[in-house]
Amino acid sequence: MTEGNFVDYIKIYASSGKGGQGSTHLHREKFIEKGGPDGGDGGRGGHIILRGDKNLWTLFHLKFKRHFRATQGGAGSKSRSTGADGEDVYIDVPLGTIIRDADTDEIIVEITEDKKEVILLEGGKGGLGNWHFRTATHQTPRFAQPGIDGQEGWFRIELKILADVGLVGFPNAGKSTLLSVVTAAKPKIADYAFTTLKPNLGIVEYRNHQTFVMADIPGIIEGAAEGKGLGHYFLRHIERNAVLLFLIPADSNDINTEYDILLNELKKYNPELLDKHRLLAISKSDLLDEELKTEIRETLPKGIETVFISSVAEIGLMELKDKLWKILHL
Template sequence: MQFIDEARISVKAGDGGNGCISFRHEKYIPKGGPDGGNGARGGSVMVQADRQLNTLLDFKYKRSYRAERGENGRGKDQGGKSGQDEVVKVPCGTVIRNAANGRVIVDLIHDGDEYIIAQGGKGGRGNGEFATPTNQTPRFAEPGTPGEERELILELKLLADVGLVGFPNAGKSTLISVVSPAKPKIADYPFTTLTPNLGLVRYAEGKSFVIADIPGLIEGAHAGKGLGLQFLRHIERTRVLVFLIDIVSEDLKKDYQILLHELSSYNPAILKKKKIVVLTKCDIAEEGEKKKFAKMKFGRGVVTVPISAVTGEGVRDLLDEMWKVLSGNGRKQ
């Protein structure tokens, strides 16, 4: 399935029904009073989070959503029927913005969260509502009010506990395929991963967490280079950042600083998250080098774990560190 994490839609709530102008016409009652009924309210447009959805793909094909109009009032004091609400289902983790000014209207995180995004119009009053001692036969009624209309931008931010961050071809997809049932595309060239991948890691009996493989960053990503900012939003909700750095890099610490800079340039608050540094492809390093790399310091409390996703070396140690941090038992940073 194609992964779509941003969409633009228009919504229109139903207009309220008009009030009715009517008078009683019955045998032996030549001058019946007003009996125009009230118009009904228009349907509202609601957005609802649904855990069964994981992409905004549906909004690529349908971009306009309208709720039902309220019925007009009728004679004999009969009110109209209210318009039916329109429910727009979105994946959990969807942020909805006003397209006119970019402001966030609502952030739907949990399954079943809902919000009225466009309010239906009010029904107008019939002429029966306007009868007074001095005007017993009002020949006017109230029109219904229009329903709200909006242009919206939907942004999906994946909900994951751990986010994998690194340069293209650092081994992120290989790692997530080893520790979870996720099967992303893996190849020996940069930008193999073009969309985020989620995997469920079953750490132990009754203990599991979700890991997200984010497409690779390059220097200048915050300014739009490579895949740019397209997928950085997906790590904003993660609790732990795992930086994957190729062990054969000429300068491991420089690579780490570049990744930190790209994240802080996008959103400085991201750097407040707990961090783990993973040195990948350690199967091609000498034993002495592995021990030296494992002792490298990347910051206060930041654990360094050399691994090989191919041979499985160090993978269990990495999962242990992830679980420690997620459960609140990791080192202070």
């Protein structure tokens, strides 16, 4: 999937179908000139239904189709026959999708399960046929109910990536390189800031054919929580990760300061992110000898487990996987 095909925000218009008209038919057959009412009910209008699909990773398929309209229910007919229901319209979305009312910003539903179906807009009910309105004093009613109108509205669909591990770090910290080495993902990699402009996902193969999902999130800068740089466009993806893997390069001027800045940006965006399990990886550690590693260990942030790794030299990667797997299964 190329970066241009990754879409994590879209606005759509949807309208469910109107219910069908009830029938005013009066029963007629040979030798029965004045049969009673036998008009059937109208069918319901079509629903607008959201459906989770684990095979989707983006909202790109909705980019060029933003209007969804379900069909009207069929009219009732004689012999108390109910009209056909309107055809439902399904909108398939990736797991981790949030749907908001575009006017109120209220969250309507979150889709986190494969094949889960949620009715976004119910179709209008069909009108009752005249058979329902017969009484002892009014035996041939010549009226029926019209169908009830469907619902409509504008909605915002947002994707928050579902991944077990989210990579957190400044631009050019080595996140994309790590993802490319431990998974089959092929993110864009270059030696300049903001190479990654969209989240990338990869499946990490672990021992005994077990796996977990890792997400490379575009790098954080100071002020990201206020929308600087890529701002909220990537911070919301971190919310769904079970473990946050902080990645800081060994040649950083001050590892403690970088870690504090990263932590502070997450806190400003959503304090609940600090409740997630965290692990610190010192990348590019092939630049260090044992003496330098010992010196750095004495200055590392307190209260967080640390591992030294090198994606290029493939140093410490199995130890990293072991630690992540252990945290994921606490």
